Amino acid sequence: MQSEVLTAASAVKTDSEEGTYSEIKETEREITETSHGEGSPDGDKENLVTREEVESSKRAYRLIKRAEDFVLSLGALIVLLIPMLIVALAIVIDSPGASPIFKQERVGKNGKTFKLWKFRSMIPNAESKLEELMDKNEMDGPVFKIKNDPRITGVGKFIRKTSIDELPQLVNILRGDMSIVGPRPPLPKEVEQYDDYARQRLLVRPGLTCYWQIQPSRNKVSFNDWMKLDAKYVREYSFKEDWKLIFKTFSVIFHKEGE
Numbered sequence: 001m002q003s004e005v006l007t008a009a010s011a012v013k014t015d016s017e018e019g020t021y022s023e024i025k026e027t028e029r030e031i032t033e034t035s036h037g038e039g040s041p042d043g044d045k046e047n048l049v050t051r052e053e054v055e056s057s058k059r060a061y062r063l064i065k066r067a068e069d070f071v072l073s074l075g076a077l078i079v080l081l082i083p084m085l086i087v088a089l090a091i092v093i094d095s096p097g098a099s100p101i102f103k104q105e106r107v108g109k110n111g112k113t114f115k116l117w118k119f120r121s122m123i124p125n126a127e128s129k130l131e132e133l134m135d136k137n138e139m140d141g142p143v144f145k146i147k148n149d150p151r152i153t154g155v156g157k158f159i160r161k162t163s164i165d166e167l168p169q170l171v172n173i174l175r176g177d178m179s180i181v182g183p184r185p186p187l188p189k190e191v192e193q194y195d196d197y198a199r200q201r202l203l204v205r206p207g208l209t210c211y212w213q214i215q216p217s218r219n220k221v222s223f224n225d226w227m228k229l230d231a232k233y234v235r236e237y238s239f240k241e242d243w244k245l246i247f248k249t250f251s252v253i254f255h256k257e258g259e
Helices: 015-034 051-056 059-094 127-136 154-161 169-175 196-203 223-236 239-254
Strands: 101-107 113-119 179-181 207-209
Touching: 059 113, 059 154, 059 169, 059 179, 059 239, 113 169, 169 207, 179 239, 196 223, 207 239
Parallel strands: 179 207
Antiparallel strands: 101 113
């Protein structure tokens, strides 16, 4: 059996944080208990969730969830319009030379690509410098992430730590590209390296937050364990799970645990 999903339990200090951590540990135990079962990287890969199974189940839930996504994202955009304009101005002042909005092709439900919106947290030519940093990648699998990325700007560090950089994705949610809750949308080059187990995460609409998003030190979560978390959501998604993840996300943002 692979190591536990989290390795940073000692970082939890406050009562509120301890509550969040205990709930996450409960999720970990559930994943550990099932990780040798159906569809796990260590178990039987023949019993994977199929597109037909997803499309034929919970139809009422999916319709209501889409309406919920539309109303909540529209409301949030109206309420946060002025703060988001201030953030955009701060980005331009701190790092001129490019738009404060960064758009990148991502893969959504059933492999459909779309342009994901984020506040730009890196220097204008960040993409061209990626190759120079590949040997410093701290993630396994097809994903690239490093904690102290030198391409991140001063304002970028703050908006990443507080997850403010993700707010423009409310537009993606409004358009129907994404949902509030769902697996994070991957890059096309990452999907090219997916096996059938990892491709399960493409069976539902990608989201602004997910199980992986709320993990303390989430960049230390292995790629296989990340895929387990997403597979768990694909199998068990419900209004109850969605709102649990939403509330946990606010806790992560409040304690500035973003990376």
